[in-house]
Amino acid sequence: MTLSSMKPGESATIISIQTDEALHQRLLAMGFRVGKHIELIRKARFSGPLQVRIGTTDILLRRVEAEKITVQT
Amino acid sequence: MKRIALLGMPNTGKSTLFNRLTGATSRVGNWPGITVELLSGKILLGNEMVEIIDLPGIYDMHGFSEDEQVVRHFLHDNVPDLALIVLNATQIERQLSLLLQLKQFNLNMIVLLNMADEARKLGITIDTEKMSAALGMPIFLLSAKYGNGYPETLLATTKALRYSTPGMPETVRSQLEQDEYIEREMALILKQTVQIPARLPDNLTSRLDQLMLHPWLGLPIFFGIMYLLFQAIFLFGQPLQGGVNELFGWLREIAIAPALGSLPDLLQGLLLDGVYNGIATVASFLPLIVFFFLFMAIVEDTGYLSRAAFLMDALMAKMGLDGRSFVMLLMGFGCNVPALMGTRVMRSRPLRLLSMLVIPFSLCSARLQVFVFISAALFSPKAAPLVLFSLYLFSFASAILTALLFKRYYPNSEPFVLELPPYRFPTLRQMLMRGWHEVYQFVHRASKFIVAGVVLVWLLTNLPPSAAPAGADTWAGILGAWLHPLFAPIGITPDLTIALIFGFVAKEIVIGSLAVIYGMSGQALSGALALQLDWVQAYSFMLFTLIYTPCLTTIATMRKESNSIGFMWFSIAWSLALAWLSSLLFYQSARALGY
Structure with a gap:
């Protein structure tokens, strides 16, 4: 499933990241790597961004971008 | 080295x-x-x-x-x-x-x-x-x-x-x-x-975020914080701004004017009302900038700015902006200048430019002074607050329209992937440093431009030497007459056109310039305005004043922050065009409806 379909409080492992290169670079730098553990903290109202946690870093990203990341619980 | x-x-x-x-x-x-x-x-x-x-x-x-x-x-x-x-x-x-x-x-x-x-x-x-x-x-x-x-x-x-x-x-x-x-x-x-411990301790940040980013309470808390900030800046900043103005007025009285007394009138006027007033204009912005950035340092360094982005992003993304632009837009209702400088937190240039295009439509405190005076002069005490409220609505509408129209020319070049740092409180030293750096940059970047602009408007409204200051025979008056075919359809008289030319420098001086133009002030000026204009003309004038270029300092800041003269001209041209069209639409429909 995709990162955007996770529910708050759930955690999963990143399976793949399918984005253009610029976004991919940024995600890599933020700690998104295949095999990493990721936790969905909360989702903003009105289809707003997601807050996720990877290791010790909390990150905000929009749902469109989260749809490009597949995870496995 | x-x-x-x-x-x-x-x-x-x-x-x-x-x-x-x-x-x-x-x-x-x-x-x-x-x-x-x-x-x-x-x-x-x-x-x-x-x-x-x-x-x-x-x-x-x-x-x-x-x-x-x-x-x-x-x-x-x-x-x-x-x-x-x-x-x-x-x-x-x-x-x-x-x-x-x-x-x-x-x-x-x-x-x-x-x-x-x-x-x-x-x-x-x-x-x-x-x-x-x-x-x-x-x-x-x-x-x-x-x-x-x-x-x-x-x-x-x-x-x-x-x-x-x-x-x-x-x-x-x-x-x-x-x-x-x-x-x-x-x-x-x-x-x-x-x-690294397997599970991070359930720390203060997580607990605070449960409240600050709460699904229902998050937004009201956000608007509450913004309101308090806004009030705080003006509670502290405005008396200081008044103080700086008084200080400069006092210096002018006791030292500058006597020292220049022996010079010919025209040169004296140029130095006092042009150059000296220009410097005073720059100085009067300094307290506001210091306070704005003291508070901005708190909002930014505590990590709350990223939280604001989280809360407001859903709405702002539709306009091609992000939550941080919204914070700056709100701050613009105090003063556009530090709000433009504050867009530096956005690292994507197109996003920054679009935000800078939108911020000048925020109804700042200087414009509010003009509107309070005119609406008190021309509207009943019952109608005046509604008039003011409607102008705030027009301010938001202009900003939203501009963002929607131009968002595709400024596609965000940076993915919206932001770090959410833990809450931290900045030290006093960090906050003071921030205030100092911003003031330094503002003086360094904008002061020459502002002084030059004030001098230029002084020349326009005082030359040739034979004409009465701000009268119909000055260059500004001639320009006003020449522009009349353009301003007549929106109900703005040549006298008011001169006031708009003054308004390019700062909205604070619009009422003062009307006082010079009509040769009277205070109650008498209110009376004269009420005789000269009907409410449709007055509202059209206020609408134009709201939407066109806020002030020279905003232009100077825009030029330096965008590092592009072309962008500065584009912003001026667009705001003038939108101001004219809005006033035209309002004035002609009101007249067509028989008002």
Whole structure:
């Protein structure tokens, strides 16, 4: 499933990241790597961004971008 | 002089370290190979002067963002003698990748693991000796905010400067192999040297976020905080602004005017009402800017700005903006100038430009003065508050319309992937530094332009010498008459056109200029306006005043912040066009309805 379909409080492992290169670079730098553990903290109202946690870093990203990341619980 | 570059990811406390190193001596300047200005400062280290340059925070040496390009070009054209790499110790597992990329440049460098105090609280332990051996470079734990580890850092920096950078290999972009290599090396080093507790303690940040980012309470809390900030800036800033104005008026009375008394009238007017008033205009903005950025430092450094982005993003994304633009737009209702300067937190240039295009439509406190005066003169006490409220609605509508119309010309070049830092409270020193830097930059960048503009408007409204000041025979009056065919359809008389020309300098002086034009002030002026204009004309005038260019200081700030004269002209032209069209639509429909 995709990162955007996770529910708050759930955690999963990143399976793949399918984005253009610029976004991919940024995600890599933020700690998104295949095999990493990721936790969905909360989702903003009105289809707003997601807050996720990877290791010790909390990150905000929009749902469109989260749809490009597949995870496995 | 030897050069030291500060390098690191955003949110690592790099600027805090820079401020601690350079104090208030830093200056903005240009560098070969790049188009943006960078902060740098000269300090005495050991027994020689060295220059320290604060490079923009970057995530990745191979990245595509503007900041990442700036850093690459800077390093390419200005190889530093030493690079201080600042990493956030609490995020070492992720930030090590930047360090390993930098390592391949073969730069002379020292690694500073900043925020050591926070890492300790989180239970993260880092064996710097082992890490130093594994990486083959000096590594220090530091807390730039409180100064722990700072003396050791200075000592090591002085020592490292003795061996300059040997030079950089130019071909550093065979990315794929590097990234794989970096990942393997990262894992190895982390395993040997860093211990992170399996589950982070349920800390203050998480608990605070449960309230601040609450699904229902989050937005009301956000608007509450914004309202308080706004009130605080004006509670403290406005009396000071008044004080500065009085100080300049007093100086003018007792010293400047008598000193210039022997000069011919025209020259006296030029120096007093042109140059001196220009300088007073610049000075009157300083208290507002200081207070704005004192509070901005709190909002930004505590990490709340990212939370605001989280809360407002859903709405703002539709307009091609993000939550941070919204904070600046709201702040613009106080004063547009610091709000424009505040857009610097957005690192994507198109996003910044679009925000800067939108902010001047915020109904600032200077415009409010004009509207309060005119609506009191022409509307009943019952109708006046509604008139003011409707102008606020027009202000928002103009901003939203502009964003929607132009968002496709300013496509956001940066993915919206933001770090959500833990809540931290900035030290007083950090806040004061911020206020000082912004004031310095404002004076440095905008003052000449503002003084020149005030002088120009003075010339327009006072020349030729035979004409009465601000009268129909002055150049401004002639321009007003010449523009009449354009302003007649929106109900604005030639007298009011002259007031609008004054309004280019600052909205604060619009009422004052009307007083000069009609030769009366206060109650008498209200009466004269009520005789000369009907309410439709007055509302049309207010609508135009709301939407067209707020003031010269805004223009000057826009030019320097966007670094583009073309963009400045575009913003002026668009606001004039929108002001004219809105007034036309209003005036003609009101007349057609028989008012």
